[in-house]
Amino acid sequence: MPELGRAALLLAFGLVVYAALAGGYAAYRARRRLLESATNALFAAFASVGLAAVVLLAALARHDFSFSYVASHTSRELPLGYTLSAFWSGQEGSLLLWLLVLTGMGSAAVVLNRRLVRQVLPWTVPILGALASFFALLLVFVASPFGTQVAPADGVGLNPSLQNPYMLAHPPLLYLGYVGLTIPFAFAMAALASGRADERWIVATRRWTLASWAFLGFAILLGAKWAYEEVGWGGWYAWDPVENAALMPWLVATAYLHSVMVQEKKNMLRVWNAVLVTGAFCLSLFGTFLTRSGVLNSIHSFTESPIGAWFLGFIAVVAAASIALILYRLPVLRSRTRLESLVSREAAFLYNNLFLVAFALTVLWGVIYPLVSDAVRGVAVTVGAPYYDFFAVAFGLPLILLMGVGPLIAWRRASLRALGRSLLWPFGVALVVGALLLAGGAGSSPAGLVGYTFAAFVLAAIVLEFVRGTRARHALGAGSWAGAFTSLVGRNRRRYGGYVVHAAIVLLLIGAIGIGGFATTREAKLSAGQSLAVGDYTVTYLGSEQRRAANAQELRARLAVSRGGDELGTVLAGKNRYFAEQQTSNEVAIRSDWLRAEDLFVIADQFNTDGSVFLKVIVNPLVNLIWLAGLVFVAGSLITMWPDAREQQRLARRFAEDGALARA
C-alpha cells in the first residue's frame, strides 16, 4: 500500500509544518491553546510517520517489489533479518528512520518536560517542528521511499558489505545518537529564544544528551567491529570520512558533557555550552550529509544522491540561525563567575574541552580538505592516516593525562602540594608499569610505551578515586565496605559512572596501541600442505572448498592453526560471490583468544587456478580490549544515566518552589 505510506508522510509533513508555524506564533504571542495544539501536532506526526514506517517494513517483509525501494535494496534470497535492515540501508529509508526517531524522541522529550515546555520553554515545540519539517520535506518531495514501479521478478539485493550482523544494529544506534543530539539543541535554542539562560534546559536534556552520546559512541565501536570483520584489512579504524563523520559530533558532545558540569556547578561557560550543543548538532547533520550525499569516497558511503545540496543548505541555515540567536542573547548568557584558579577541576574541564574541540576541528579539516582542494585548485587529494594519527597523538595524549589528573583536582582551587600528594600513587604506578614494559621489550614502539604508561596512570587514578571515596563513605558510617562502595556510586552516579567510561577509554587505548604498534603481519602464497609462521602461530593451508549458501556461493581456504606445538583447530577464510547483487566480498577468518586478548586474522586474498592461495595473516595483540571497552562504555553510560532519586527530589522541590509563583 504505497499510497498509504505516501499519504502518511504528506500528513506528517503538514503536521510538523503546523507545529513549527502555529507553535512559533503561540510562543511569540503567548497563546496557550495554540501551543497545546502545536504540541499535539508533533505527537500526531510521530504516529503518522510510524504508520509510514510500518508500511515500508511490511513491503520489505512481503518482498513487494512494486515498491522501487524494496526492489533496489533486497532480493528474494536475502535472509529476513537483512531484508528488514534494508529499511535503513538505503537513503530514503534512512531518512524515514531519521524522521521517525526525531518525532518520537521530540514527543517523548516534550511529554517528560510538559511543564517546562508549556510555561518556560514554549519555543521547544516549534523548533522541533521546524527541524522535522526539513526531513519530512525531503521524504515527500525529494526522496520518497514509496515510489512505485512494475514489480520485477526479483530485486537487485543488498550490498554484500551490509550483509553483516553488526549492520543490523550499527545504523539505527548511530541514528539514535545523531538524532538524539537534536533534543539538547532544540531545548537550548528554545531557552535562548525564550530568554531563559538558567540551567533548566540543561536539567531537562541531561539524560537525552547522555543517551545520545552513549548511542553514538557505541555505534562508532559497532561500526569499527563491522569494518574489522567485513572490510577485512586487519585494522579497526581507518580515519575514513564517514567514520570521522560520527566521531566529530561525539567529540564535541563529549566536550559539552564535561563543560556543562562547570555550568551546573559554577554557572560558567554558558555561551560556550550553547556553541558546543549547536556544534554537535550541526556535525551530526554533516555526518548524515557525508554518508548520504556520496561527495566523498568512502567504504561506508553506499549512495550518491542529489540530497547533498539540501543538507548543506539546511546545515547553513541551522548554523546561521543558531549563531544569530546566541549573539542576540549574549547579554543574558554572559557569566558573572570567573575561573578562580588554573589548578582546579573546572580548569581541567576547560583544558579537556580545548583539546577535544581542537581534535574535532582537525578531523573536520581533514574531512573537508579534499572537497576544498577540489573546488579551489581543481586537484583531488586525500588526507591519509598519518595526518590524523599525528593529531590523535598530539591531542590524545594530553587528553589521556587530563583524564587521570582531572578527577584528582578539587573544584574551585587546589594547592599544588595537595595535588602532588594525590598524584603520587598514580605517578608511581605509571613509572613501575613503564619500566616493566620497557624491560619486557615494549620499547619497540616508543609511542606505544608512552601510551601504555599513560594508561596505567589513568587506571591507577581511577582506582585511587574509588578507594578514597569508599574509605570516606565508610568513615561516614555507610556500613560495610561493600555498602560504602554502593553508597559512593549511588550518591554520585554521574561522577563514578564517568570514571567507568574513562576506564573504557583506557581499555580502548590499550587495544588500539596493541593493534597499531605491536601487530605482526606475514604474507605468502601457499599450496596445500604448506605452512606460514606468524608470531607464535603456525598456519597450514589444507586446501580449498566451495559451498552454496542461500544467497551466495562461498569459496574458502581451510587452514589448520597451531601454537607452540598445540593444535588449535581450523579456520576458514575466503570470498563470497553473491548471486543477486553480482558482487564478491572478502570473508576473513578471525580466531579470537580472549585469555591472551589477541586475534589471529587471516585474509585469503587470492585463489589461484593451480590450487594455491595467497594469504595475509596478522596477529593482532590486545585487539579484544577494544570490543571489551564497548561493553564497559555502555555500563559506565548506564550508571551515569540511571535516575538518582535524591537529585530528582531536590529538583522537583526546586521546581515546586518555583511553581508556587508561576502562573498556571
Place this chain on the structure above:
Amino acid sequence: MEIVAVALAALLAVACVAFVARPFLAEPEATDDSLAGFTPAELERLELLERRDRALAALKELEFDHRTGKIADADYDELVGPLRREAADALQGLEPFRSAAAAPVEKVDAPA
C-alpha cells in the same frame, strides 16, 4: 487495495486533525488563553533558588574533597567561608518570597 489505503489515510487524517484541534474543542471559550510567564520577581526567585542549590552542592562537594584528601586543610578553611556566606545570602534573599509561596503548591512533573 487502493480504496482500503485511501480509507485508512482519510481515517488517519481525520484522527490527526481532531487531535490537533482538541485544545480548542475542549475549551472553545477559554477564560485565560495566555501562556504562563515569569515576572521579574519570579525570575529573581528562580535565580536565588539556583544560587542556593549551587552553593549547597558546592559545600557538599568541598566537604567530600576534603575528606578524600584532594583539598588541603588551609584551602578548605579558605574556601568554606565564602561558600557558606553564598548559601546564607541566597537563603536570606529567598526569605521575602517564603510568605508569598505559602499558598498551596501545584503538583509539578519531575524533570527528566
